[in-house]
Amino acid sequence: MTALNQTSGQNQTSAPLAAGFADPVQDAQRGFRTIMNAMARPGSLQALATGGLKPPAPLTPVVAAIALTLFDYDTPVWLDVPFARSEAVKTFLRFHTGAPIVSEPVEAGFALIADPAHLSSLGKFHQGTLEYPDRSATVILTGQTLSNEGPVHLSGPGIETETAFSTGPVSLAFWDQVKANNAQFPRGVDLIFAGSAEIAALPRSTMITVREA
Amino acid sequence: MTAQQKPLDEGEYNFAYLDEQTKRMIRRAILKGIAVPGYQVPFASREMPMPYGWGTGGVQVTASILGADDCLKVIDQGSDDTTNAVAIRGFFEKTAGVETTFETSKASIIQTRHRIPEKDLREDQIIVFQVPIPEPLRFLEPRETETRKMHALEEYGLMHVKLYEDIAKNGHIATTYAYPVLVNNRYVMDPSPTPKFDNPKIDKMAALQLYGAGREKRIYAIPPYTEVKSLDFEDYPFEVQKFDKPCGLCGAENVYLDEVILDDKGGRMFVCSDSDYCEERREAGHLGPMAADPNAMTLAGGTSDQHSEEPAR
Amino acid sequence: MYVAVKGGEKAIRNAHQLLTKRRRGDTGVPALTLDQIAEQLAISVARVMGEGSLYDEQLAALAIKQARGDLIEAAFLIRAYRTTLPRFGYSQPIDTGKMLVERRISATYKDLPGGQLLGPTFDYSHRLLDFALAAEADGEIEAPVRRTPIDEPMPRVTDLLDDEGLMEADPVSAEDAPVGDLTREPLSFPADRDLRLQNLARGDEGFLLSLAYSSQRGYGRTHPFTGEIRYGAVEVEFFAEELGFAVSLGTIKVTECQMVNQFQGTAKSSPKFTRGYGLVFGQVERKAMAMSMVDRALRWEELGEEQVAPVQDTEFVMSHSDNIQATGFVEHLKLPHYVDFQAELELVRRMRGEWFAAREAEEKASRNQKEAAE
Incomplete structure (x- = not known):
């Protein structure tokens, strides 16, 4: 990579490249089972083993583990500004996954959000089509504090009756966006919330009720 | 790569x-x-x-x-x-x-x-x-x-x-x-x-x-x-197949049964399709109406023999 | 009892052991070597490489040996092996214009630049069993007389027609335009020509042959002339990113067939000749021809023709051309199905009971009616 390609002021490219999974086969399998369990049981908190990853900030070990588990050269990835500004993050993702990094949100299979409080809209990502709803994006929100208490109640496939759920930071309009996302089922994006050691997911099939305390 | x-x-x-x-x-x-x-x-x-x-x-x-x-x-x-x-x-x-x-x-x-x-x-x-x-x-x-x-x-x-x-x-x-x-x-x-x-x-x-x-x-x-939901109509609700006999080996009811032909004279018996379920019941002492039948003995015996050969890992 | 084999594991092991023995046959007869298969059953080897989608004569020969000469089973072995190989990328397009030609014929011109070159062919041979071949030892084989290589280029016939504007232009796509690959992406419809050709190239020779035949008999609209068939060796090149230029990986032998079809023109397109394209590994000429006819038939939509025949039905053709898929699903009927059969037994017994009961009731009613009348 030449200096010309460096768009950011931070000169992180000279730092040695952080290692990937120590055991690519087993670490990816464990990562996937955790993500699958999270997606199959919306709102449940699932501890994610990170296989000793020490990715460059603002990537976190949990987000890096998700990326290494799911991304490859078949999955265009969109990064929000704080991620896109970091050459080290891009180099890490490109080297370990081979995923092309795209500038248009609608082209992405996965979106990595470092700053969820400023995520303006879920609608800018690929929503899938009625004929191919599977072509929609999966949006991964970083730095979340997750809990099974709070005003948001989840129901639908994967939930026996109802689950309380809260996460943050997210934007003020976020839960309205998630409701709108569910309303267009089977189209819509799927969400993964990455905490410091655990994750949760909200597929588009989950219904949201917000109850004021 | x-x-x-x-x-x-x-x-x-x-x-x-x-x-x-x-x-x-x-x-x-x-x-x-x-x-x-x-x-x-x-x-x-x-x-x-x-x-x-x-x-x-x-x-x-x-x-x-x-x-x-x-x-x-x-x-x-x-x-x-x-x-x-x-x-x-x-x-x-x-x-x-x-x-x-x-x-x-x-x-x-x-x-x-x-x-x-x-x-x-x-x-x-x-x-x-x-x-x-x-x-x-x-x-x-x-x-x-x-x-x-x-x-x-x-x-x-x-x-x-x-x-x-x-x-x-x-x-x-x-x-x-x-x-x-x-x-x-x-x-x-x-x-x-x-x-x-x-x-x-x-x-x-x-x-x-x-x-x-x-x-x-x-x-x-x-x-x-x-x-x-299994597709059906209000006046024709979905219903499952019912067997009128229990499993010949373990006596289980409300399970899916296989029909086993015993001879060429119409002799047949019905046994659990779920072989593990049947075996567990027999081990727990449940006996079906044909458990003493020689044919049944072969069927049941074969199963438990195989069980003991289960690959140990 | 064959299903619910108790001790199934042992039975399978024994069956496979017997297969090993039967495959070898009489050990008094020498075992086949892979070289013997590759050299003397070259067209079988080529078919297995083509339908197995992997160019490797020795592996194809091994597969044929292991499959006891069952070519579909052999192609399946090759496919299963192929999927485990690491992928490094896609080769450059081969240039059949630069082929080292061993056979080249055209049915549309008596003579043409580069000439007609019959090469090794069954054509014009009298199909009489050659009992001399039944003798164990090889007889002397007279060295064939071959044309002295001429330095004349051998342009493709379709390129000659192209000069006059009579032939539809070969669609040129951008260098970096993505080419579909149905081994990497699930097939979806409509499928473009790149995917269709890939599907046909991997497709079953017999299936394509019958489809092509049906189009000749009126189930379709092709009126094909063999513009050209050429067979020979072409170089395969791979663009190495780290070197910045293409390197040769070696040569492969292919047969290319271009069928030329008269085309009356439609509102969309002027009268001209159109083409169908076939390309296969080795000298599998029959399949190359069938492929080019089916390819042309499948282009109906692009040329504004009507769809009237099975051979034009892209979804039907592409969904059923693969003999590995077809044989798997047909042969899976050998697997135990007794759970579903039990469900059907119960239903058919019940329906028969109802049918007989209804008939009895009917007869009784008509008897009563009769008695009442008397």
Whole structure:
């Protein structure tokens, strides 16, 4: 990579490249089972083993583990500004996954959000089509504090009756966006919330009720 | 090549056979399948070292979710000892070295063809179905281009017409297996060729259900506790097959039975299709009406012999 | 009992052991070597490489040996092996214009630049069993007289027609335009020509042959002339990113067939000749021809023709051309199905019961009616 390609002021490219999974086969399998369990049981908190990853900030070990588990050269990835500004993050993702990094949100299979409080809209990502709803994006929100208490109640496939759920930071309009996302089922994006050691997911099939305390 | 790929030596295969890129592709399809319950996700099914139609879809799904600490059970027709179940279990023993079992309650992953175990599955279990024709509308409309539109527009009239014609002609719905269901009130889905007896089990099941069709290149899923309704009419409600006899070996009632022909003079007996379930009941001291029959002794004896040969790992 | 084999594991092991023995046959007869198969059953080897989608004569020979000469089983072995190989990328397009030609014929011109070159062919041979071949030892084989290589280029016939504007232009796609690959992406419809050709190239020879035949008999609209068939060796090159230029990986032998079809023109397109294209590994000429005819038939939509025949039905053709898929699904009926059969048994018994009961009731009613009348 030449200096010309460096768009950011931070000169992180000279730092040695952080290692990937120590055991690519087993670490990816464990990562996937955790993500699958999270997606199959919306709102449940699932501890994610990170296989000793020490990715460059603002990537976190949990987000890096998700990326290494799911991304490859078949999955265009969109990064929000704080991620896109970091050459080290891009180099890490490109080297370990081979995923092309795209500038248009609608082209992405996965979106990595470092700053969820400023995520303006879920609608800018690929929503899938009625004929191919599977072509929609999966949006991964970083730095979340997750809990099974709070005003948001989840129901639908994967939930026996109802689950309380809260996460943050997210934007003020976020839960309205998630409701709108569910309303267009089977189209819509799927969400993964990455905490410091655990994750949760909200597929588009989950219904949201917000109850004021 | 990315850093996650490593070339294979000759005669040496990756854990659970599939390469990591293929597993990732299948894993992503599984996640989308879970997010849209009952929708068939296209995936780039690989050629497997077993023929299409012999469980390549189920095998690819299992290979993509399987981990070193899983315990795998493989059944075909409800039994662990049918030829294809033996072959598939052997495949994973060889390529993944995982623990295998005949016991439903011990398994973390159950791959099946044509049956669902009688014992209720738990939240920490996953059931993987082998699917020959994933499209429930296929025999009404052979074109993928057309059926895809029908699913998109939720146009399932054709299916209801077909079922209703059955009733008009025969007085009842003449579909006995692969009986179509409505998942989460949105997608009509083929539950694979399990007898309709098993349909109630997939409604609000605690375990995650994954369906793999290798030749037709489709994966679909039903998350735990999802509402799954067998299609029917108000005046002709869905009903399952009932057997008027209990299992000849263990005396179980309200289970699916196999008819075994004993001689050429019409002699027959009915025994549990779920061989593990039957065995557990017999071990607990339950006896069926034909347990003392010499033919029954052979059947039961064979089963428990095999059980003792269960591969120790 | 064959299903629910108790001790299934042992039975399978024994069956495979017996197969090993039967495959070898009488050990008094020398075993086949892979070289013998590759050299003397070259067209079988080529078919297995083509339908197995992997160019490797020795592996194809091994597969044929292991499959006891069952070519579909052999192609299946090759496919299953192929999927485990690491992928490094896609080769450069081969240039059949630069082929080292061993055979080249055209049915549309008596003579043409580069000439007609019959090469090794069954054509014009009298199909009489050659009992001399039944003798164990090889007789002397007279060295064939071959044309002295001429330095004349051998342009493709379609390029000659192209000069006059009579032939539809070969669609040129951008260098970096993505080419579909149905081994990496699930097939979806409509499928473009790149995917269709890939599907046909992997497709079953017999299936394509019958489809092509049906189009000649009126189930379709092709009126084909063999513009050219050429067979020979072409170089395969791979663009190495780290070197910045293409390197040769070696040569492969292929047969290319271009069928030329008269085309009356439609509102969309002027009258001209159109083409169908076939390309296969080795000298599998029959399949190359059939492929080019089916390819042309499948282009109906692009040329504004009507769809009237099975051979034009893209979804039907592409969904059923693969013999590995077809044989798997047909043969899976050998697997136990007794659970579903049990469900059907119960239903058919019940329906028969109802049918007989209804008939009895009917007869009784008509008897009563009769008695009442008397």
